[in-house]
Amino acid sequence: MLYFLIMGMMKGAVFALAGWGFSIILGILGIVNFNHGIFFVLGGYLTAALFALGLPPWLSILCGSVLVGIYAVGVQRLLISRVMSQSHMMVLVLTLGVAIVSREVMGFFFGHDERFLVVSGISDRTFSFFGYIFPALDVIMLLVSVSVFFLFYYLFNHTAAGLTLRIIGENTEIAKILGLDVEGSYDLAMFFCGLWTAMAGSFTVFILPIGLHQDAYWTIMSFLVVIMGGAGNLFGTFISALIVGAILFISSIYVSGYSDAVIYLLLLIILLCKPTGLFKSKMMVEKRI
Amino acid sequence: MKANRAIKAKGVFINRNRYMLLILLAGFMLCLCPPFLNTYQVKFLSFLLINILIACSWNLIGGFCNYFSFGHGVFFGIGAYAFAIAWVRFGIYFYLSLILGGIMSAGVALLMSPILRLKGLNFALATLALLEAVRIIFQKWGFTRGLKGFDAGWKFPMTLSDQHFFYLIVLVFILMQISLVGFMASRYGFASAAFKEDELMARGIGINTTVCKILAFILSAFWAGVTGAIYAPMITYISTQSIFGINWSIKPIVVSIFGGIGSLLGPIIGGIILNAIDHFLWERFLEYHTLIYGILLIAIVLFLPKGFMDYKDRLTRLFQKKKPYRPIVDLD
């Protein structure tokens, strides 16, 4: 049982990686980005494409993620910024449209097959701790998530840009009066959101097959871990992701087939009982939502 | 305490009686059509009306009350499945099964009414979660899967002719509009204008927002359910993939926003125009159909967020500088 728990938590690390970007965007821009899952899937597809071109895995992941970051900024600059001043519901609908368009364009460009990469020497490696066997890729994913968490934490809390973002998240008007570059910060936040989420997708493409139509799933999962952990609370998102991973894994063993339903019901229960999340919501998200 | 309130449609003042007359006239003319149209066209109109019906039901909770439900298709699907189970499994009378479909959906809405406590974005995602959860459960649970436990859907024998279904749908359309108008003209509909603006203010002036919201939600779910219940035997085969697809939830939103949220005519006009475009795309550009749909969605949000009705209204106001002012509320 403990093994299942730990395995599940490891598998949950990917949700954290995918969710942090969503958390920042929700906390600072105050918008729900339905396009989020596309970052994930696009990251996976670009990585696969670059890998097929011959780049080593780590470089494909990096380049793929950066490209998706640029895409994210593009969407923000061109489309979302125009609608943000209106209601947030409209942004939701807009990003839905962007997701649909992106999905179709990706389909034309890449074809509709799923992507799954195998790297000899790593894909089938396993580590064993105390007699338990863990797939190497999952362990790497966990380590990457943890490192990204610390990186995020550092960037967010100990840099000038991070401070700017936090100020904007607290009170946008004051930020503008102070002369802070609000638009630029939004772009920066979107860039990193796209980057990290794509990184999650890029790593996942080595672990699971990724299909074009999975973006909705990843969007909802990101939303789940962010809401559970408290919007804007990076640590909360991390813990929630581990919990969700564990629940998914264990329920897929005991009530196989319904495991996704369990997660959606969990989301419903959380929204009904504690919409601010299990942990404290770091930013003034209540004002926006 | 009814007020013969004219129902404001984003600047277009439509008197309640005039609107009902319009609807009845449209219904009458629709009923005259089938003898002159071939089966394909009748089917097309039926599908068009189904889309409009769902959009109108969404508009009640999404447009008039500002609670954007992103999983409204769940009520459509529950209606279809409730009908299937009632008619095929239990052999309940056909028309009663249709109504049962609506009642089941309304029942689920009542059960889920606590989600109306949530604010905008959270509510949207909650409805989406509900849709997905119900889809997966219906897919796996033997009782709802199909007649025999290993079926993947429900199969219906051919019952009524296409024309008969068409008349049925027109009837449901008229009934639905009557109920919508009745609701909007009642104190609850009137109150919805207030709490759509500011819920705290509405509660401060004595409006029981909880009751208003729940009533709107149940009514909206009921009609979506009835629509689903009619749709099922019409296409003779339903499965969770087809009925609980996300398209049934997104399309009514697009249609309503395009036509004009918060107006009674909005979803109807939006439905007609968008379905015409959709049909055109389907015939000529099948491959790019979804892509163009997505682009349309983006364009609508960017350029026409208040909807077509508002645009039309702005145009007419441009040409009609002077309009003799008619009092809107006429309590006599």
Add this chain to the structure above:
Amino acid sequence: MMLDVIDISKSFGGLSVLGNVGFGLKSGQIKGVIGPNGAGKTTLFNIITGVYRPDSGQVHLYTNESRLSLHCMRPHRIAREGVGRTFQKPSIVWQLTVFENALLGAMNQHRRQPVCGRKKLKEWTEYCLEAVSIDPQMWHSEASKVPIAVIKKIEFARAIALAPTLVLFDEICSGLSRMETDELTALIMAYREKEGVSVLFVEHDLRAVKNVCDEVVVIDFGRVIFDGGIHDAFKDPKVIEAYIGEERA
């Protein structure tokens, strides 16, 4: 006694907004609630009307039949029991007409004096609109096209359409010129004379407060520093200090 505010405390997060606030309001009295900005006056109103629950303390409303504990009731119930209110930020429905906005109040009146039936509702709303002297020609204009003085009057009319026994005015004179303020205060006093309602009047315009109120309660930093006659208030050293500051030698 009409309204009893007993020992109300409220804090948000770590910030204490109200501390041990208590005062009484007699039947038919107009009592001002004044104090520097941020003293917690709107929060007090929100607690009385049930929008917030106080952390401690009670609010009691005395009607003809019974004593109601407002601190446990929900906002719409409190409104139905005869507590009308205007809002600091103009909160009317912009898309409806002036008449329809007032009708909103009329439709949700005090449950013991129902005005039923279309005709009576219409007459009652017209009566309320006349009582606040809104020009009948404006009654069917869209609310977004109407000047601010009329908007304030709409809120007033909507509040009295509830047939209340207690009315709370939250800075209703803000944004109005001196003439408009005088007109509004005269209307409030006339309304009190006619219907005998009790009024709590939050205002920053001290001249208006002096004209209208019999008594006044002064709140500073969430605490009551004075509760008594209007003329004694401005001689009280604590009030002067709160508004102007200590005199430096």
